[in-house]
Amino acid sequence: MFIVKYRKIFFTLSAITITLSFYAMAVKGFNASIDFAGGSIMEVSYEKRPDGETLKASLDKAGFEGAHIQMAGESEVMLKTKALSETDRQALVSALSLDGTLKMEEKRLNSIGPTVGKELRNNAWKAIVLVILGIVLFVAYAFRKVSEPISSWKYGAITTVTLLHDIIVPAGVFVWLGKEVDTLFVVALLSIMGVSVHDTIVVFDRIRENLKHKISNDFATTVGKSLQQTFTRSINTSLTVMLVLATLFFFGPASTKDFSLILWIGIFIGTYSSVFIASPLLVVVEKWQNKA
């Protein structure tokens, strides 16, 4: 199978994308949303929208310096500022309506205190670590009967490498695009892990079966053959999932647009990695063992 044969090309490709992703994270940094950083976001709709300058002046006067004002649609304004208490909120509404002279409707408000933000951040990390652990343990368990030519925990370890690959790249792309990192972003990363491991397991399962039936004495050939057999399935499944995610992106609610985008990228990467990275890695590990 060409994938196993030319694996170095794919490894290099992935190494480059991962490096670029880390570079993006280092240079641009994570643009933490209010979910994690604390703060508030308010969306208001005007009957007659004032211009940005007027709004800024009014907000500065009311003590909301540094508020980020963004015009949206024809009559809406999105505003980002510090976390609001009820008194703050009333002051903000009054400042936005230029002391009640403009007719305005508050459409959405999301205010998160700094402690809550910190807690969400911690939970996000905990969840990521736990999911990885859970999956690795499960894979090692599921493949426990496979010990020849490489042991089951190595399947687990390779799955982890693939998982990390699959979340680093989309995260890098997201950071590069300057998108906000919020709770849904973390959910998306975790879901990508779920789907990616799904793919990897299907290929590994085929390898497991082919090893049992001893279709070849050469491990590389067995892996190549298994990849070939699962190839259509991998592409078709990813295609359907990517199709539904595309409908979610184009037709779905505004709040899940970024979510579907990152999932889309992640599933693309996840499918790529289970075919072009995970299985060839098995071959590499086997070769190392033979040398040792």
Added chain:
Amino acid sequence: MWKTRIGALLLLIIGAGIGYFIYASEPALHSGKTVYGQGFAEKFPFKLGLDLSGGVQLVYQADVSSIKPEEVKDAMASLRDVVERRINLFGVSEPVVQIEEKGGITGPVEERLIVELPGITDVKKAVEMIGQTPKLEFMEERSTAELEKYNKAIEKFKADQAAGKPLNISAELLAGPYQPTELNGRFLERAVLEFDQTTRAPIISLVFNEQGSELFAKLTKENIGKPIAIFLDRELGNSEPISAPVVREAITGGKAQITGKFTTIEARTLVGRLNSGALPVDKLELVSTQTISAPLGAKALNAGIWAGVWGLLIVAGFLIVWYRLPGFVATVALLIYVVLMLTLFKFFHITLTAAGIAGFILSMGMAVDANILIFERTKEELRKGHGVHDAIIEGFARAWTSIRDSNISSIITAVILFWFGTSLIKGFALTFGLGVVISMFSAITLSRAFLFALPVKGHGAFVRFLFGSGFLKLK
């Protein structure tokens, strides 16, 4: 053969029945016309999250530092009741008031109260109604010695004042004539406004809870002939008691009456204040607010529904074009999967959020995966020259381990997400996890039953076309 066909037909009928239930339960689906069974079906509406129905979510942090650790749970429970009672005055259709305990392992336990008010967008009023936290205290007179000191201090103060000397507030004066007792608003169950039957004068009845009754009995027993002062917001500077009735006898029934020189209106306000003063924690702090206007929520809901419909159509289109007859069967199974999931949402009152809908739509894509695995496997067996029936049996058997293992990993992810998540993530994890489980069932049970029931046999060219796929031609 007939057995499998009858079984398949039965599954199809059940599926159609569930589909009809969903149809009847949503008036928008039959454009408001009356349909059979509507009355029953409508008893199970979808439960929409705030981001879809519009409304307010307030998260409060409760300060419980002065409450003994073992009593925190009770205090929080009664806080929930008090807040719930206040919200009910608001007339919200389905308010949610829940306690959330955070931390504990990595830091101090934080007690939170989450209040969700669907359909309400007046944050100001909501916050005012919940957030007033006047503190009610019952105090007794100080000991005679201390009282004497206080009286002396006050005399000195008055004398100084009269003489025009510089005023000096001594510690005794500041402390006041009363000292704190254990009894406070935490133990008050409620206050009620009543009227004296003969004089029609307003009376305020206080009802204590069990613990409060004991404390009150003890307090009154020890203070016969002396006043018990009731303070509201003493810490905020209200140094005068709202009332300081003199105890005539020990009161054991857990009920007390305050009579005084107040008008009906004053009494009514006082009862209101007492009831709200009965907040059982030290302080409630608003730590996060989320408001979504109803039109914005409706827009998100609409978008979610359409994304689901388009997703379903596209997946069905792909399945039928690529996998032909089995693809059609899988589409039928997918449809049943969708109505089954919707019914579960209804029956178990699963709150649907935008993220939840996303999870559901994603699970639709994943549900197809099991079918694709099976069909690809079946095709391989067909290529090996097996008959259609045998190929299907083999296909299912061989795809099973893949389906099982890959889905278990998805379930692990969903469970961890559910565990750690905020309500937003929980919504996603629940629909996604449930989706994975149900889709496993629909792919294995439904697709299998339908495929076996089909009247296809042998190796004919047409049959091979039906079971072929994509651009490949089976030889």
